[in-house]
Structures are given as structure tokens and as C-alpha cells.
Amino acid sequence: MPRSAAKRGANGTGSIRERTRKTKNGKQIKYWEGRVTVGFDPGTGKQKQRTVTGKTQKEVREKMQEMEVDLSRGTYQEPCKLTVGQWLDIWAETYTINCRERSKNIYKSDIQLHIKPAMGAISLETLNAHTIQTFYNDLVQGKIEKKPLSPKTVRGIHGVLRKALKQAVLNGYIRSNPADSCTLPRRIKPEIKPFTEEEVAAFLKEIEGHRFEDLFITAIFSGTREGEVMGLTWDCIDFQQNKILVRQQLQLHQEVGVDSYILEETKNGKKRKITVASKVMNALRHRKVVQTEAQLMAGADWDNKLNLVFTNELGQPLKKSTVYRAFKKAAAAIGRPDARFHDLRHTFATLSLHSGDDIKTVQENLGHATAAFTLDVYAHATDMMKQESADRMDALIQRISG
Numbered sequence: 001m002p003r004s005a006a007k008r009g010a011n012g013t014g015s016i017r018e019r020t021r022k023t024k025n026g027k028q029i030k031y032w033e034g035r036v037t038v039g040f041d042p043g044t045g046k047q048k049q050r051t052v053t054g055k056t057q058k059e060v061r062e063k064m065q066e067m068e069v070d071l072s073r074g075t076y077q078e079p080c081k082l083t084v085g086q087w088l089d090i091w092a093e094t095y096t097i098n099c100r101e102r103s104k105n106i107y108k109s110d111i112q113l114h115i116k117p118a119m120g121a122i123s124l125e126t127l128n129a130h131t132i133q134t135f136y137n138d139l140v141q142g143k144i145e146k147k148p149l150s151p152k153t154v155r156g157i158h159g160v161l162r163k164a165l166k167q168a169v170l171n172g173y174i175r176s177n178p179a180d181s182c183t184l185p186r187r188i189k190p191e192i193k194p195f196t197e198e199e200v201a202a203f204l205k206e207i208e209g210h211r212f213e214d215l216f217i218t219a220i221f222s223g224t225r226e227g228e229v230m231g232l233t234w235d236c237i238d239f240q241q242n243k244i245l246v247r248q249q250l251q252l253h254q255e256v257g258v259d260s261y262i263l264e265e266t267k268n269g270k271k272r273k274i275t276v277a278s279k280v281m282n283a284l285r286h287r288k289v290v291q292t293e294a295q296l297m298a299g300a301d302w303d304n305k306l307n308l309v310f311t312n313e314l315g316q317p318l319k320k321s322t323v324y325r326a327f328k329k330a331a332a333a334i335g336r337p338d339a340r341f342h343d344l345r346h347t348f349a350t351l352s353l354h355s356g357d358d359i360k361t362v363q364e365n366l367g368h369a370t371a372a373f374t375l376d377v378y379a380h381a382t383d384m385m386k387q388e389s390a391d392r393m394d395a396l397i398q399r400i401s402g
Contacts, residue, residue, distance in 0.1 A: 014049070016060055034060040036067045080173040084127055085120025087173070091164040100264050102251045110160045118144055124168060129178040132161070140185045151185035158184055192377070193338065194347040195220075202334040212326050214283040214290075215310045215318075216344070221280045223348035223366050226341045227251060230318055231263050232309040234288075242281050246367065247271040250308070250317055261317035263306060272367045284309065291315075349378050
């Protein structure tokens with residue numbers, strides 16, 4: 001039968017004693033141990049005690065006093081026995097159910113490839129900001145992995161760890177989030193290098209007759225991201241109105257032993273409708289004819305379950321690596337080996353601005369959240385437009401003044 005409250009010691013009471021333990025080589029080491037009553041089992045009435053240790057009696061007493069203060073304030077937390085690695089696995093499996101599949105894959109990849117190898121064995125409750133900061137610094141400096149990671153990549157890893165630790169705080173496993181006080185490496189803003197008008201002309205000539213010609217034309221003259229253009233489906237093409245509905249992106253879904261492509265929502269989760277040039281619509285019409293012929297050739301092997309515009313000869317999603325290699329080869333042929341596929345999107349934006357499109361239209365076509373963001377990204381283009389405007393004003397003044 002449970003003991004009455006009058007016969008039980010109060011929370012925070014405890015004792016200190018000197019202890020001895022043997023090391024592996026037989027040497028005896030003395031230390032101090034303190035036990036603090038942190039509560040009572042509601043079923044048996046027995047005391048629940050926690051042990052703290054230290055090299056000196058003073059150190060143990062200070063630890064006990066801290067526990068006693070927490071108990072009196074009602075802020076005491078039971079020690080968490082999970083390691084960082086164990087908690088990260090639990091978090092990734094249990095607390096990311098509302099995340100997009102691509103985000104889940106990124107989280108799991110960062111956990112398995114970067115965080116767990118370095119900090120997985122550390123006790124969750126002892127993980128501190130200094131350990132995390134050292135981890136970030138070592139990643140950037142290349143001390144942990146084969147090569148240094150970019151500030152952008154490290155910031156992404158931080159985002160995963162911070163989210164997982166935030167949930168650990170909410171669960172009561174740790175008091176505060178040690179990742180909150182870390183200093184992140186400064187992200188170097190990549191230089192935007194769109195194609196010039198001359199390079200666009202050379203690129204179009206280079207890809208004439210190429211199997212991905214229609215895809216490249218659609219990308220460069222619609223401003224769609226790589227995943228968005230590869231994720232276009234036929235029901236998103238309005239041939240009557242010359243419009244494209246951008247509502248999804250093609251993403252690789254990786255599971256153990258199995259890789260497949262799926263359609264996910266766009267980067268910002270929003271849809272947008274783009275009115276495109278006739279050259280884009282003509283490319284899409286040509287793609288429709290080519291795909292119909294490919295379907296007839298493939299017969300029963302045709303497999304376009306996603307209704308994609310751009311597929312291989314069997315109707316299956318194109319591999320991004322295949323498209324990227326083809327792009328790099330074409331870009332190198334016109335003297336731009338440094339170009340990235342994303343530069344086609346930048347090219348669309350700068351061409352639009354130079355041709356006189358207002359910033360709001362360009363923002364909506366690109367799917368940016370605000371016009372201010374578009375202005376910030378393409379400041380170089382708007383600066384050129386301002387100079388061109390000033391030159392036109394100079395010419396007008398000269399005409400007026402005779």
C-alpha cells in the first residue's frame with residue numbers, strides 16, 4: 001500500500017556520498033555521488049530518485065541545488081536517454097508527415113550522410129551549441145568529409161537539425177534548442193550569368209534537331225525551373241490561349257533499392273499561368289506529334305502514367321542527369337561551359353526585362369513571391385535598364401535643345 005505523504009520525503013531532498021570505481025587497468029578512482037528525490041511513483045508511492053556525479057563534493061552539491069530549484073519551480077525535466085541519432089530517426093519517421101516527399105528525402109539524406117556520422121552517438125540531453133558549431137565549421141572547412149561543403153549545404157543541414165531539436169524541446173526531452181545559438185556560414189550569392197542575345201541565337205542553332213530541342217526552347221522562353229518544365233503534363237497546355245499552367249514539378253523519389261519519379265507541387269507551393277510566345281507553343285505542338293509517333297512505335301510498352309509532355313521513347317519520365325548533360329554539352333559548344341540549366345530561367349527574366357516587360361509581369365511569370373525579390377535577383381538587368389533610360393533621356397534633351 002502506498003505510504004502517506006506525511007511519511008515521504010519532500011521533492012528535492014537527497015544525500016551525498018563518496019564512491020570508488022575501478023578503471024579497466026585496475027586503478028581505483030574516487031568520485032562523489034548525490035541522489036535527489038524528484039518525485040514519487042503514483043502506483044507504489046516509492047521515491048523516484050536521480051543520481052548526479054562529480055569529481056568534488058562541491059560540484060555534486062551545486063548540481064543537486066540546480067535540480068532542487070527546478071523541482072521547486074516545476075521546471076524539472078526527466079533525463080532523456082535517447083542519443084542524437086535515435087531521436088533524429090524518430091523525428092524523421094514520425095514528425096514529418098505533413099512535409100513534401102522531396103523534403104522528407106532531403107531530411108533523411110542530411111541525417112544519414114552528415115549529422116549521424118558526426119554526432120549520432122552523443123546523448124541528446126548533453127548536445128550543446130559548441131558541439132554543433134564545431135560540426136558546422138568542420139563541414140565548411142572539409143575536416144569531416146572528403147571535400148568542404150558549401151555554406152548553402154551547411155545551412156540546409158542546420159535547418160534539418162534545428163527542426164528536429166525544436167520538436168525535442170516541445171516533447172520535453174531537452175530544455176532549449178542548442179542549434180538556435182549557432183552562427184551559420186555566410187552564404188555566397190551566386191553570380192547570375194544569363195545568355196546574351198547572341199548566345200541565345202547560337203544556342204538555338206546548336207540544339208536544332210536535338211532530341212531535347214523542344215524542352216530547351218520551352219525552358220528558355222517560359223522561365224520555368226528544370227523540375228517544372230520536366231513536370232509539365234498535357235492537361236496543363238492550353239493551345240487555344242497560348243498558356244501554360246505551372247502547378248507541379250518532377251522530382252526523384254528514392255527508397256531502398258528503388259528510384260522513381262513523382263509529381264510534387266512547385267517550389268513555393270503555388271500555381272501560376274504563363275502566356276507564352278508562339279515559338280514555345282510550336283515546340284509543344286511538335287512534341288505532341290513526336291510523342292504520338294513514339295507511342296505507336298512502343299505499342300504495349302508505352303508507359304506515360306503521369307501524362308508528361310517530355311518523356312523518353314517509352315513514355316517514361318526523363319532523367320534529370322540525362323537532360324543536364326545534354327544541356328552542358330550544347331552550352332559548351334557555344335562557348336559557355338560554365339552555364340547551368342537554371343541560367344535558362346535567368347535568361348528568360350533578363351530578356352523579358354530588356355524587352356520592356358514590367359517587373360510585376362516578370363515576377364508573376366517566374367513565380368516569385370514578391371516583385372521586390374525579383375528586383376533583388378535581377379538588379380543587374382534593372383541597372384542596365386536604368387542606364388538605357390538615362391541614355392534615351394540624354395538623346396531627347398539633345399533633340400529638344402537643338
